[in-house]
Amino acid sequence: MPLNEMDTIDRAAILAGTGLMLFGTVVLGLIEMLAGEPYSPAALTNEAGEVIATPLIDPNIRTGLVVLGILILALWSVYKLLAVDIETGETQTAEQAAD
Amino acid sequence: MGTKQMRTNAVDSKMALKFNTSLGAYWIALLRIITGWWLLHAGLGKLLTDGLSYSYGPIFMKGLEGTSVGPLAVWMGENLAFLIEPGVPVLQTLIGLGLIFGVLTRLAAVGGVFFMTFFWIGGDFTHGIVTGELLGLFLFTALIVFAAGRHYGLAPYIESTEFVKNNPRLRYLLG
Numbered sequence: 001m002p003l004n005e006m007d008t009i010d011r012a013a014i015l016a017g018t019g020l021m022l023f024g025t026v027v028l029g030l031i032e033m034l035a036g037e038p039y040s041p042a043a044l045t046n047e048a049g050e051v052i053a054t055p056l057i058d059p060n061i062r063t064g065l066v067v068l069g070i071l072i073l074a075l076w077s078v079y080k081l082l083a084v085d086i087e088t089g090e091t092q093t094a095e096q097a098a099d
Numbered sequence: 100m101g102t103k104q105m106r107t108n109a110v111d112s113k114m115a116l117k118f119n120t121s122l123g124a125y126w127i128a129l130l131r132i133i134t135g136w137w138l139l140h141a142g143l144g145k146l147l148t149d150g151l152s153y154s155y156g157p158i159f160m161k162g163l164e165g166t167s168v169g170p171l172a173v174w175m176g177e178n179l180a181f182l183i184e185p186g187v188p189v190l191q192t193l194i195g196l197g198l199i200f201g202v203l204t205r206l207a208a209v210g211g212v213f214f215m216t217f218f219w220i221g222g223d224f225t226h227g228i229v230t231g232e233l234l235g236l237f238l239f240t241a242l243i244v245f246a247a248g249r250h251y252g253l254a255p256y257i258e259s260t261e262f263v264k265n266n267p268r269l270r271y272l273l274g
Contacts, residue, residue: 040225
C-alpha cells in the first residue's frame with residue numbers, strides 16, 4: 001500500500017520509526033564527521049593507548065535512537081496484527097471513506 | 100516474465116523504472132536463504148562446540164553495561180542465564196531453518212532482529228555505526244516487509260491449510 005494511502009497511525013509509526021533510524025545513523029553521523037576526529041563513534045587512541053579524540057555525540061545516544069525506532073515499528077506491527085481485519089485488510093479502528 | 104511499474108519519485112511520475120517482479124521475488128528468496136544460512140551456521144556451530152551450555156551468552160549480555168540497552172541486557176545476563184545458554188544456539192538454529200525453508204519466516208526474522216540489536220550494540224564502532232550487524236538487522240526487517248517466506252518458500256503451502264484459514268492472523272507470522 002502506498003504511504004499516502006495509509007491511515008494516520010500507520011504513516012506516523014513508519015515515519016517516526018524510520019526517521020529515528022535515519023537520524024541516529026546518517027544525520028548524527030554526518031555531524032560527527034563535520035566535528036572532526038575521530039570521525040566515528042569510537043574514541044581514537046595513540047600507540048600508547050591514550051585517548052586523543054573522543055566522539056562529539058555519545059554512541060549510546062545514536063544506538064538508542066535506532067533502538068527506539070525499532071521499538072516503534074515493533075509496536076506498530078503488533079497493533080497491525082491485532083487491529084487489522086484479516087478479511088478486508090482494513091484497520092478496524094479507521095473510518096471508512098464514503099465514496 | 101512479469102513486470103510492473105514501480106514509482107520511484109512521488110513528485111515526478113515520469114521517474115519510474117521497470118521492476119521485474121519475477122527477478123525481484125527470486126532475489127528476495129536468495130536473500131532469505133543466505134540470511135538463514137548465516138544464522139543456521141552460527142547456531143549449529145555453537146551447538147556442536149558448546150551443546151546447550153553456551154556460557155558466553157550471559158557474559159556477552161552482562162558486558163553490555165553502559166550501552167543504550169545496558170539495563171535490560173545486564174538484567175537478562177544475570178537473571179536469564181538458564182534460558183540464554185541453551186536458547187541462543189537453539190533459537191539461532193531454528194531461525195536459520197525457518198528462513199531457509201520459508202516457515203514462520205516473519206516470526207523467525209523478528210527473532211533475528213532481536214539478536215542483531217544486541218550484537219550490533221555490543222560491537223565495535225571504530226569504522227562507523229553502520230556495521231555488518233546493523234546491516235544484518237536491516238536485512239531481517241527487509242525479509243519481514245517483503246514477506247520473504249512467500250517467495251519460493253513453504254509459506255504458501257502452509258497458509259493454504261485449513262488450520263491457517265481458520266486462524267488467518269497466523270499469515271502475519273508465517274509470510
